[in-house]
Amino acid sequence: EHRIAAAPLYWRSSHAPEVPPVLPLVAILGRPNVGKSTLFNRLARRRIAIVDDTPGVTRDRREVETEIGGRKVRLMDTAGLEEAPPETIPGRMRQSTDTALDMADVVLLVIDARFGLTPVDKTFADILRRAGKPVILVANKAEGRAGAASAMEAYELGLGDPLPVSAEHGEGFGELHEAVAEALGPDENARDDEDEEEDTANRPLRLAILGRPNAGKSTLLNTLVGEERMITGPEPGLTRDAIPVEWHDGVGPVRLVDTAGLRRKARVNEKLEQLSVYSSIEALKQAEAIILVLDAQLGMEEQDIRIARLAEREGRALIIALNKWDAIEDRPAARKRLDDTLTASLAQMKGVTVVPISAANGRGVDKLMPQVRKVVELWNRRVPTGALNRWFEDALERHQPPLVSGRRLKLRYATMPKARPPTIIVFGTRAEQTPLDYQRYLVNSFREAFGMPGVPIRLNFRGTE
Numbered sequence: 236e237h238r239i240a241a242a243p244l245y246w247r248s249s250h251a252p253e254v255p256p257v258l259p260l261v262a263i264l265g266r267p268n269v270g271k272s273t274l275f276n277r278l279a280r281r282r283i284a285i286v287d288d289t290p291g292v293t294r295d296r297r298e299v300e301t302e303i304g305g306r307k308v309r310l311m312d313t314a315g316l317e318e319a320p321p322e323t324i325p326g327r328m329r330q331s332t333d334t335a336l337d338m339a340d341v342v343l344l345v346i347d348a349r350f351g352l353t354p355v356d357k358t359f360a361d362i363l364r365r366a367g368k369p370v371i372l373v374a375n376k377a378e379g380r381a382g383a384a385s386a387m388e389a390y391e392l393g394l395g396d397p398l399p400v401s402a403e404h405g406e407g408f409g410e411l412h413e414a415v416a417e418a419l420g421p422d423e424n425a426r427d428d429e430d431e432e433e434d435t436a437n438r439p440l441r442l443a444i445l446g447r448p449n450a451g452k453s454t455l456l457n458t459l460v461g462e463e464r465m466i467t468g469p470e471p472g473l474t475r476d477a478i479p480v481e482w483h484d485g486v487g488p489v490r491l492v493d494t495a496g497l498r499r500k501a502r503v504n505e506k507l508e509q510l511s512v513y514s515s516i517e518a519l520k521q522a523e524a525i526i527l528v529l530d531a532q533l534g535m536e537e538q539d540i541r542i543a544r545l546a547e548r549e550g551r552a553l554i555i556a557l558n559k560w561d562a563i564e565d566r567p568a569a570r571k572r573l574d575d576t577l578t579a580s581l582a583q584m585k586g587v588t589v590v591p592i593s594a595a596n597g598r599g600v601d602k603l604m605p606q607v608r609k610v611v612e613l614w615n616r617r618v619p620t621g622a623l624n625r626w627f628e629d630a631l632e633r634h635q636p637p638l639v640s641g642r643r644l645k646l647r648y649a650t651m652p653k654a655r656p657p658t659i660i661v662f663g664t665r666a667e668q669t670p671l672d673y674q675r676y677l678v679n680s681f682r683e684a685f686g687m688p689g690v691p692i693r694l695n696f697r698g699t700e
């Protein structure tokens with residue numbers, strides 16, 4: 236049975252668990268009742284995961300992973316730390332503040348713009364000033380310009396301009412997001428990008444080879460990897476199933492991350508059609524780049540489209556290998572059929588790279604990894620702010636932002652806080668109400684302007700007042 240026989244001989248064991256990057260920590264501090272929890276909850280809406288949520292008396296912190304200013308961060312709430320009577324706060328506060336301060340990359344010091352400053356606010360400010368960490372002074376409860384008077388007072392804290400927000404009503408968050416992004420400084424990812432240029436030779440590219448059963452994934456892997464290019468041999472003590480595959484493609488090491496998806500097909504009882512989508516999700520999460528293998532005789536079907544959409548949604552670099560090209564007689568027709576499907580079903584991946592190959596006889600396979608590298612490079616690319624905003628102005632000029640409930644959207648500027656995948660934030664009045672078709676227009680225009688076909692683009696909108 237070819238399914239078992241085709242299982243590659245190359246499962247290997249150079250696998251070290253991926254260490255997730257440590258996200259920067261944003262801590263919310265302030266005396267009781269200023270609105271820390273309310274602010275936390277609102278900022279946590281773009282939550283990725285709950286890191287630590289222990290409610291109740293023993294609670295000393297809540298932490299979530301979320302996105303602020305286009306950056307993934309851990310957000311920490313210290314509310315509940317100060318349940319003791321106010322007089323004792325400096326002592327307790329000292330402790331909790333110290334902990335938060337040690338760990339935090341940016342501190343949001345919350346004050347109550349309506350109530351005005353208290354001695355406890357000043358104590359907080361003293362500690363923070365001395366700590367020398369970036370602090371954003373958040374003047375909460377400032378809805379409808381309330382508390383504008385106490386803003387002057389807030390300058391006395393020596394922590395710069397107070398930033399008026401209303402945690403309860405969601406006002407001022409565009410500026411807050413921006414301020415946090417600025418305070419965090421250059422993105423870790425950006426630094427990675429630079430390191431990577433020197434480091435390409437050492438850091439394996441995490442690749443997943445996905446596709447329906449029988450598309451030719453195992454055959455492709457065998458052709459692609461070729462024994463002579465293997466980096467290390469299998470370590471003793473591992474079953475063949477558990478051994479990941481790593482090889483060198485001439486540019487640098489490549490690590491296959493979806494060995495489970497490939498090996499599990501040996502289990503005959505599984506519903507193969509289903510299995511490959513589920514295991515694809517796992518593989519997608521771990522991979523930077525995806526080769527989606529299609530059987531050219533069958534074309535792109537629902538399940539392939541689902542995988543491609545998943546790749547797009549997860550922000551992965553994707554290319555399509557159109558396999559079994561040797562078995563196709565009318566190649567132009569096959570190619571056209573695929574292009575039509577791509578246009579109809581994967582508009583968001585416009586221009587995705589398609590490489591016709593024959594995994595079995597090796598034809599075209601040598602073009603695959605260079606194309607993968609190329610897409611990954613684009614996926615890694617950061618566009619400088621100047622160029623970004625020249626594009627942005629130009630795009631707005633060519634197509635005015637639409638009216639939303641009778642009023643013209645005012646989009647002001649764009650930033651690109653991170654790559655992998657390229658992520659853009661557009662700021663403007665009611666920017667978050669930008670209709671979908673205009674969002675799509677901006678994405679496609681960006682992709683064209685910077686030559687990023689098939690690269691997933693993240694476009695976020697932040698309203699400013």
Ligand code: GDP
Pocket residue numbers: 265266267268269270271272273274314315375376377378400401402403404
């Ligand atoms: P914490 O003790 O600092 O965590 O404060 P909370 O988040 O529990 O909020 C304290 C009180 O202030 C609650 O009654 C909130 O509803 C209220 N509050 C929070 N944010 C705002 C706001 O933006 N405006 C107004 N008017 N009240 C707010």
Ligand code: GDP
Pocket residue numbers: 237238241446447448449450451452453454455500558559560561562592593594595596
């Ligand atoms: P997987 O289930 O995706 O891993 O697919 P396999 O690699 O096991 O291949 C499925 C079948 O397609 C096998 O019978 C292969 O021999 C055949 N196959 C793979 N690549 C090609 C190719 O390039 N051309 C042709 N004609 N057949 C191929």
